[in-house]
Amino acid sequence: MNNFRDLGLCEEIVNQLTYKAPTAIQSGCISHLLNGKDLLGIAQTGTGKTAAFALPLVQKILKEKINLSSNEVRFLIIAPTRELATQIDQNISSYSAGCGITSTVAIGGVSKEEQLKKLSKGSDFLIATPGRLLDFIRGGEVSFSKLSALVLDEADMMLDYGFLDDVNEIISQLPSERQTILFSATMPKAIADLAKSILRNPIRVEIEPESTVAKRVLEKLYYVSAENKNYLLCSLLNSSKAKRVIVFCKAKYSVPIIVDILEKSGISCTEIHSNRSQRERDQAILDFSEGNVKVLVATDIAARGIDVSDVTHVVNYNLPEDSSYYVHRVGRTARAGRDGVAISLCVEKELPLLRNIQKKISRNIPLVENHPFHEALTSASVEAIKAPKSFNRRKRARRK
Ligand code: AMP
Numbered sequence: 001m002n003n004f005r006d007l008g009l010c011e012e013i014v015n016q017l018t019y020k021a022p023t024a025i026q027s028g029c030i031s032h033l034l035n036g037k038d039l040l041g042i043a044q045t046g047t048g049k050t051a052a053f054a055l056p057l058v059q060k061i062l063k064e065k066i067n068l069s070s071n072e073v074r075f076l077i078i079a080p081t082r083e084l085a086t087q088i089d090q091n092i093s094s095y096s097a098g099c100g101i102t103s104t105v106a107i108g109g110v111s112k113e114e115q116l117k118k119l120s121k122g123s124d125f126l127i128a129t130p131g132r133l134l135d136f137i138r139g140g141e142v143s144f145s146k147l148s149a150l151v152l153d154e155a156d157m158m159l160d161y162g163f164l165d166d167v168n169e170i171i172s173q174l175p176s177e178r179q180t181i182l183f184s185a186t187m188p189k190a191i192a193d194l195a196k197s198i199l200r201n202p203i204r205v206e207i208e209p210e211s212t213v214a215k216r217v218l219e220k221l222y223y224v225s226a227e228n229k230n231y232l233l234c235s236l237l238n239s240s241k242a243k244r245v246i247v248f249c250k251a252k253y254s255v256p257i258i259v260d261i262l263e264k265s266g267i268s269c270t271e272i273h274s275n276r277s278q279r280e281r282d283q284a285i286l287d288f289s290e291g292n293v294k295v296l297v298a299t300d301i302a303a304r305g306i307d308v309s310d311v312t313h314v315v316n317y318n319l320p321e322d323s324s325y326y327v328h329r330v331g332r333t334a335r336a337g338r339d340g341v342a343i344s345l346c347v348e349k350e351l352p353l354l355r356n357i358q359k360k361i362s363r364n365i366p367l368v369e370n371h372p373f374h375e376a377l378t379s380a381s382v383e384a385i386k387a388p389k390s391f392n393r394r395k396r397a398r399r400k
Contacts, residue, residue: 002027004055008034013059016097023048028205030056033181038199041183043207044327045154045304046335050091053077053151053181058096060148061124068122071143073104076150076174077127078167080157082107082278083285083306085127088153092125101125106142108132109278116141130158130166137173144174150198155184155191157304160322164190171198185304186324216334218341221354221365223381226347228373233258233317234265235373236343237295243312244288247297248329250318255297258317262295269295272302303328309335316344319353323360351381 002021004014007030022030025047032039033056043049057075068074079085089105104118106128112135119126119142126133126142136142150171152158158167180198184191195202224232237245249255252273262269270284270293288296289308296302297317303325311333320326326344333340344365346354358364368374375381 004030007031009055010059010062012062012099013055013095016095019048019051023052025049025205025207026052026055028207029053029203032203032205033057033179034059036179038179038202039181040195040199040202040204041181041207042185042187042205043183044185044331045307046331047207049153049183050088051095053153053183054088054092054095057125057149057151058092058099058101061096061101062099066146068102068124068146069143070120070122071141072122072146073119073126073142073144074124074146074148075126076133076144076147077125077153078130078133078151078158078170079127079153080129080161080163081301081304082109082129083281083302084154084304085129086282087307089125089127092127103127106132106136107278109281112136130163130170133170134166137170147175147178149179149181150174151181151183152198153183154304155182155194156186156188159188159190164194167194185328216339217330218339219330219365220341220343221367222343222345222371222373223367223369223375223377224345224347224373225375226349228375229317229345229347230258230261232345232371232373233315234262234267235371236313236315237262237267238265241312241341243294244291244308244310245295245313245315246288246302246308246311246329246332247295247315247317248303248320249297249299250321252299254318255299258297262297267295268293269297271297273299274301300325300329303332306332307335308332310338311335311340313341313343316342319344319346319350319357321353323353323356326357326360348375348378348381 004022025043029039029041029052041049077088079088085105085107089103092103102123103125104123106115108129108131182195252275255271255273259269259271270287272281272284287293314330314333330342
């Protein structure tokens with residue numbers, strides 16, 4: 001379906017939306033969620049999945065107001081990172097402006113007081129990270145007696161972050177009579193088991209398989225010596241086309257070092273990683289999204305969920321150890337129909353990681369050789385950079 005009305009959304013909501021037409025995940029989910037079905041959504045960030053689950057819930061509030069007493073919540077959304085929880089809250093506010101809908105964010109790293117004050121009036125939405133939510137539950141500071149829906153967003157990331165036990169403990173405290181919605185970019189066995197245990201006759205909507213990079217991303221590989229990596233990075237970031245760039249690093253301790261190098265080269269930047277306070281992390285996202293700085297240097301904490309529009313380039317300063325993070329990182333650009341460039345810098349030591357990534361995405365990342373820092377390829381590096389034999393064979397088989 002290519003309009004929001006046909007999916008069953010009411011005029012009040014449709015008139016507020018700035019989107020022209022529903023995305024595929026929205027077309028697949030919205031009417032089922034309005035009908036109260038459980039849902040398993042397999043979709044990457046950037047596909048519009050937040051609106052896919054949030055719009056039907058907002059409509060339910062508009063259609064049926066209920067009185068919430070102190071600490072009661074109607075819809076619970078659990079997200080793996082503080083930034084993602086905040087972003088979901090911002091999206092919900094934009095979908096329900098002026099409708100009198102209440103929403104509370106419960107995340108760690110900031111004081112509880114404000115969050116509890118909001119919750120004490122009752123809240124239509126509670127959007128929380130697992131740790132802070134468990135705190136509230138154990139302290140008897142939240143009531144789920146009127147809960148009617150649970151959304152678990154980015155479930156596989158919760159698994160990666162070791163939150164699954166917390167999530168199970170939270171779910172054990174919820175009424176079993178509820179609508180349950182689970183979104184995950186990938187379906188590892190632990191998440192498939194979780195889905196099976198908490199969803200009842202779910203509708204399954206699958207949008208993009210985990211190993212795909214959005215078609216609008218132009219991927220480039222630069223093979224470089226370790227000594228030249230920083231020079232190459234600075235020269236790439238100085239290009240006038242690189243207007244808003246996220247640089248991904250492997251380790252949190254290397255982020256400030258790179259920030260220092262970039263600042264000394266006159267490139268404005270900020271940083272996000274788990275050694276920074278929540279206030280600093282929020283400020284970094286704000287500075288980056290408002291264009292006060294050109295570059296955000298980040299660890300994989302920013303690889304998923306974070307939605308800053310108009311990211312023109314993603315640079316993998318280090319290749320990710322886990323190849324699925326290549327797809328997530330690259331997904332920070334070319335969002336909502338725009339184009340983007342994903343640049344991967346690779347030194348000799350990282351060739352095994354490159355091989356895993358290429359296997360994951362079933363093709364090789366085009367190598368850029370025409371640049372001053374290009375490292376001559378040894379026969380071993382040629383072997384690693386070219387497509388793995390197994391998918392060459394698959395390609396040949398398809399051609400026959
Ligand atoms: P999400 O996957 O929920 O993080 O959404 C990614 C981006 O797509 C966000 O900036 C949304 O505002 C945007 N978006 C969501 N739905 C639509 C739509 N139907 N048309 C255009 N952009 C959308």
